[in-house]
Amino acid sequence: MPIQGNNFKERILSSFDIYENHLNGHKDSAQHKVRVDAIKHFESKGLPTLKNELWKYTNVGFLNGLDFKLDITETNHSITKEDIDNLKVEGIDNYVVIVNGFYNDELSSFDTSLEVKSMKTALNDNKVDFEMHYNAYLKNDTNVFSSINTALSFDGVFIKAKKGLVEEKPLHIINIVDTKSGTQFKQARNLIIAEDNSNFKLYETNHTIGDNTGISNISTEIYVGHNTHLEHIKFQNDTDNGIYFAQSEAKQERDSNYTSNTITLNGKFVRNDLGTTHNGENIETHYYGYYYGSGRNLIDNHTMVDHATPHCESNELYKGVLGDSSIGTFNGKILVRPDAQKTNAYQSSKNVLLTDTAKVNAKPELEIYADDVKCSHGSSTGSIDKDALFYLQARGIPKEKAKALLLLAYSQEIIDKITIEPIREYITQQVELKFGM
Amino acid sequence: MSLLKVENLQAKIEDNQILKGLNLEVNPGEVHAIMGPNGSGKSTLASVIAGREDYEINGGRILFEGEDITDLEVHERAQKGIFLAFQYPVEIPGVSNANFMKSSVNAIREARGEEPLSAKDFLARMREKSALVEIDKSFMSRAVNEGFSGGEKKRNEIFQLAMLEPKLALLDETDSGLDIDALKIVSQGVNTLRNENNAFVLITHYQRLLNYIVPDFVHVLADGKIVKSGGKELALELEEKGYDWVKDHAIEEQTA
Incomplete structure (x- = not known):
């Protein structure tokens, strides 16, 4: 049921009302309470403006002007196996496909020791996992796109590595928005659980297929258990029709190693929010990023490492190349809490501007409340040597x-x-x- | 026909007129040395012949094999066979020497309508030419000049020269910062490469290099012009009398 009017907030709120009216008495469930809290939060905050410190370089006001379809339960689409063939990477045999926010079993293909299923299925099958991890890490209170996702996402992919599981073969997560029939706003919610001593690799891509604008809002929660190794690569090389919001929040336990590598080569608008919270000693977090902007691309990377515990290390390097009239933003924050003694935290952001009309906003932030730490950050912007x-x-x-x-x-x-x-x-x-x- | 003919060349950078009507003619098979005090315009001359855009040519012209190349781009000149060995070779992180040379050799071959060199032939050539300047094999996979010592950088320049076999090589103070062993290696490389079809222009502040690479002609550059030319003995005379001698000499000539 399409909703009229282009005010983004109004449309999200009325969409929620319509959804709620169809619930028929399930309004008391714990799940639903989470949604209500999230939508209330969005209602009170609305879309961020440039006055919001976390959005000061990135104007999302354009969302108000977009006439998109917002039928949250619609699962019909026109994506075929041939489409997927074009998106696969040679040598990567395991892939899971999400279309318009919904896990798609038919288009997916994997033979893996990881537990991979739709979030809808996992909600019933993995009640304990949900209780422990669902909506436990995402920052609904500081990012309204997470609130919107929590309120109005209905599926996505659930990935779990059991204790001690080592999976050599990477899993490719293909996220598609089908815009052949019109402009779309689609959300997926993912949960990734790496139990203690597990080790695996994820490769995530996003694609808009069709001639209309596709807005994706993807929220991913990641639990990185004791002594776990997780490498998470995001490759964003969408068409100029793609508008992409992604929030990824991880919690890391002791002796774990989480490496995130985000590479963006195209997309009309890309906003990545990446966060990690440490919950134990001897944790390593590696954040790498590369972005190349051309045309009028806007690429915004916000990162946050929350050093809440002592003897941990984070290492961050983001590099950007901005051409034409593109805009790149890097805002990386390192928070070292009072207990986090002996923290080693390094951050570096480098940018190359190819034209006079390209622009970069680099904002490194270091907030340190412990006294015995080694932290550094640096930022440079130049042109081609x-x-x-x-x-x-x-x-x-x-x-x-x-x-x-x-x-x-x-x-x-x-x-x-x-x-x-x-x-x-x-x-x-x-x-x-x-x-x- | 001369290989290089520089006619009344005038070049400036910003408001600073550096070359003030310079003439030079180089024929195949010749080695020329251009000497002169600091700031006389030696390195500018080399850069301008190579086509560096920072300089504005505001008079005169440069002919290469009879063709006016004054307005050609840097790479076009290189493709025609002009090679500049840099005084300060640039470090290029992330680009290996092998990849750099492959791109370079094939760009030049392409410009001449030749097929790219096969991987096998390319490797063979790399091996042969690196031996000439005593460069280690591991060097090929290292990033261009990154972390190289001064001597290694200069040897790398001569290695590239050997790889590209240009018609005209401009060596911009290749001797500066070299110890005697490196100087010998570099000189030996150049001496092996020189033949009747190519020419070298050695730009140097000191006579020392010319003990190893013996020039056919020596020119003294002062205040943006060649003020004196002669045979190899001119270098020795300069060494003995100092640059003030030619400067005074030049002033005498101007006022005469």
């Missing part, structure tokens, strides 16, 4: 090719952190394509 360009040209390499070589080398530092070879090669190829190589 003219001397290096001249050097390459003086060896006969044409200017555009020389630029591409330099930019590829610049991105390689981030791409090389990926330990999954087919993905590393695939992303390198995609970057090369971007630079016309």
Whole structure:
């Protein structure tokens, strides 16, 4: 049932009302209470404005002007196996597909020791997991997109590694919004549970298929148990129709190692909120990111490492290249709480501007309340190294090719952190394509 | 036909006129040395011939094999066979020497309508040419000049020179910062590469290099012009009398 009017907040609220009216007496469930709290929060806050410190560089007012379909229970779509074939990566055989916010069993294909299922199914099958982890890490109170997701998302993917499970084969999460029939606003909610001593790798991509605008709002909660290794790669190379909000919140237990690598090559609008909270000693968190903006792309990465416990380490490196009239934002926060003595926390943000019309906002934040810590942050913005360009040209390499070589080398530092070879090669190829190589 | 002909060349950077009507002619098979005090315009001359855009040419022209290349881009000149060995070779993190040379060799071949070199031939050439300047095999996978010592950087320049086999090589103070062993290796490399079809222009502040690479001609550059030219003995004379001698000499000529 389409809702009229383009005011984003009104539409979300009335959409919630319609949903609630169809519940027929299930309004007392714990699940529903979570939704009500979330929508109330959104109602009181509304969309963030530039006055909001976390959104000061990124204007989401455009959402008010978009006439999108908001039929939250609609599961029909036109995505085919051929579409998926185009999105798969050679050498990655396990993939799970989410279309318009709903887990799609038919389009998915995996043979893995991980437990992979729809969130809807898991809600019944994995009651204990839900009680422990669902809505436990996401920051509904500081990010209204998380509130909207909590209030009005109905599916997504549930991934669980049991204690001690080691899965060598990475799982590709393919998130699709089908916009062939019109502009869409779609949400998926994912829960990833890595029980103690487990070890696995995730590769996540997002795609808008169709000629209309697709707005995705994806919230992912991640539990990283004791002594667990989790590598989580996000590759965002959507069409110019893609508007993407993603919040990913992790909780890490002692001796765990969580590596996130977010690489963005295209999309009309991309906002990544990435957060980790430490809950034990000897934890390692690695955040890597690379973004390339062209046209009028807007790419915004917000990260937060919450050092709540002592003897932990976080290491963060984000690099950006911004061309044409694109805008890049990096806001990385490191919070070291009073108990978090002997913390090592490093953060670095580097940007290259290719044109006078491209823009970057880099805002590193360090908030330290413990006295025995090693923390550093640095941020630099420059243009392509003219001397290096001249050097390459003086060896006969044409200017555009020389630029591409330099930019590829610049991105390689981030791409090389990926330990999954087919993905590393695939992303390198995609970057090369971007630079016309 | 001369290989390089620089005619009344004038070049400036911002409001600073550096070259003030410079003439130079280089023929295949010749080695020229250009000497001069600091700030006389030696390195500018090399950069301008290579096509560096920071300089504005506001008079004169540069001919290469009879063709006016004054307005050509840097890479086009390189593709025609002009090679500049840098005084300060640039570090390029993330680009391996092998990848750099492959891109370079093939860009030049492409410009000449030739097929790219096969991987096998390329490796063979790399091996042969790196031996010439005593470069270790591990160097190929290292990033261009990153973490190289001064001597290694200069040897890398000569290695690239050997790989690309240019018609004209401009060596911009290749001797600066080199110890005697490195200087010998570099000089030996150049001496092996010189033949009747190519030419070298050595830009140097000191006579020392010319003991190892013996020039056919020596030119003295002062205040943006060549003020004196002669044979290899001119370098020795300069060493003995100092640059003030030519400066005074130049002023005498101007006022005469």
